Amino acid sequence: MADIEIEIDGNSINAKAGEMLITVTDREGISVPRFCYHKKLSIAANCRMCLVDVEGAPKPQPACSTPIADGMKIHTQNEKAKASQKAVMEFLLINHPLDCPICDQGGECELQDVAMDYGSDVSRFTEGKRIVADSDIGALIQTDMTRCIHCTRCVRFGAEVAGIMEMGGTGRGEDMKIEPFLTEGIQSELSGNMIDVCPVGELTSKPFRYELRSWQMNA
Template sequence: MAKIEIEIDGKLVNARAGEMLIAVTDRESISVPRFCYHKKLSISANCRMCLVDVEGAPKPQPACSTPIADGMKIHTQNEKAKASQKAVMEFLLINHPLDCPICDQGGECELQDVAMDYGSDVSRFTEGKRIVADSDIGALIQTDMTRCIHCTRCVRFGAEIAGIMEMGGTGRGEDMKIEPFLTEGIQSELSGNMIDVCPVGALTSKPFRYELRSWQMNSMSNIARHDLVGSNIYTQTYKGKVKRIVARDNDDTNETWISDRDRFSYEGLAHENRLLAPQIKVEGEWKEVEWNVALDFATRGLGNSVLNNHQSDQLGALASNTATLEEFHLLQKILREL
């Protein structure tokens, strides 16, 4: 693809002909607000928040769906562009409820962030806000569809990434509603990613509902335990307890997605039936012991019950599919030395 030169806010930028303008501004760290655009999803251009002023165009153009051409001059922050962006923000806030103090998305909400720059302190609308009935889409995702701004990210994620068209829009304009097609709710094993792509608090985590604010938790880089792909994740903790797991971007492995098993399995860490220490059976009852006692017991059991009655080539081992390569190596090393 041919290299061309364009001008953005007075700065000359080299790019590829036909590339979408928003991809260029992102690469050049030029801030353009957006809601429907997501770098891993198809372009829908339905939120209009990314309107910019392109010289020669009859009206502001959406940066997400405007291919660049040689010599283009674009203004993202002039009066015309800002007026368009503020107008779109005002329309989006007409029906959006003032739920920020109780919304789980508060503190990491794209609408909240953009409203700080492009919203107004006072609304000109006095009509009542619309109220949308919530859909029960399963045990993992909590819906508050009155907050939905119809960006369709969740719809496109299901169709394009998860491969299951489970969400869609019905109605038009103010009557539009995003909801699942089936009464059984969302069946995809990647459904939790809809929580991540939702730019507002319309789709949030049911297990995490009303738990904590994002800024209260410590976030640690980690590797997912359940897919063996090495998906990158953030483990978020509060006072030493795991409270949430979210995806960490890595285009070489999981891009920006993780499975529901990796996202929600942390709940098992606090389950009452989880073993927190090794146990051995003494006189018919399980008893908690120290690790050295348990390992010694296992060693003696192997020697007395197994090795004395079987050949070494008759031994095998079962390993968890969540074990690491290093753990697999150590297990086979033990077996080879028996």
């Protein structure tokens, strides 16, 4: 791929044509929030948290699935980009339970970290939050399905890394649910790694449930 020059937040940057924008921003140390994106997994672009302002584009573009082109000018911190990111964060928190104090992911949760920068201290949503029944998907993984933000990292990990397509999404919109296809649950030997790729507390360790916080552990 040929070297090209783009501009991000007013700074000229050399990159390879066709690279995804989020790859360039990560390499340059430019912070762009994300949930569904993981550098070891395929691109899903379904959380929309990484929206940025690309000059000439009719609306904000997801950095994870936007290939760069020569002369492109991108803004990750301007008013348009920030407003888009905060709007996505507000939608994600509409149905997410406020149970951080009892969540095993608390303190090392990507949703917590991003919400501190892009969330609001007041919700405009007054209706009841959705409640999703938990699924028993195996001996290693404890589920709290109501916390799921539908990033599909666990689904892609199973299909692309573990090599077994055992999970998927059923339903649409607010009724969507991530669950195993079979009642026997997850059979893959790598299933425990799904806990690590989950950006929220939807998948946690069943044997270690409520034992310790991450900062209480010694290396």
